[in-house]
Amino acid sequence: MVVDASASAPPFQQIVDQVRALVQSGDLPPGAPLPTVRQLAGDLRVAPNTVARAYADLQQNGWIEADGRRGTRIAVKPPATRDGAAHAALHDAVAEFVHSLVRRGYSRSEIGRALHDAVGSR
Known part of the structure; x- marks a missing residue:
C-alpha cells in the first residue's frame, strides 16, 4: 500500500x-x-x-x-460486490492512466482536478 x-x-x-x-x-x-x-x-x-x-x-x-x-x-x-473483477479492472485502468499522465509531467493534483471535472460534466 x-x-x-x-x-x-x-x-x-x-x-x-x-x-x-x-x-x-x-x-x-x-x-x-x-x-x-x-x-x-x-x-x-x-x-x-x-x-x-x-x-x-x-x-x-x-x-x-x-x-x-x-x-x-x-x-x-x-x-x-456486484462485480469485483470489473471493479478491479476499472481501478487498474485508472491507476495505469494516472501513472502515464504523471510520467508526462502532470501533477497528481492537476490530474485529480481534470478527472473530477470530466466526471462532473457527464
Whole structure:
C-alpha cells in the first residue's frame, strides 16, 4: 500500500480504498492478517490515528474483523460486490492512466482536478 500526500483523497480513505481493492482482486483473501496499526502507520509514514480510522471504517463496513490480541484480519465473508473483477479492472485502468499522465509531467493534483471535472460534466 502507498499513501500519496498529493492525492485529493485523505490518507485514511486511500488506505480504505486500497484494502478494498486488494480484497476484491483476491490479493488479500478472507482471513488474511493485516499489519498492526502501528506497523502499517510506520510503513506508510502516516499517523497511527490515520490507520486506526481506516481500520474502523473497514470494520464498520464488514471488510475486516478485529480480534483483540489475535490481530486484525480480512473478514471471512467481506461485503459482496456486484462485480469485483470489473471493479478491479476499472481501478487498474485508472491507476495505469494516472501513472502515464504523471510520467508526462502532470501533477497528481492537476490530474485529480481534470478527472473530477470530466466526471462532473457527464
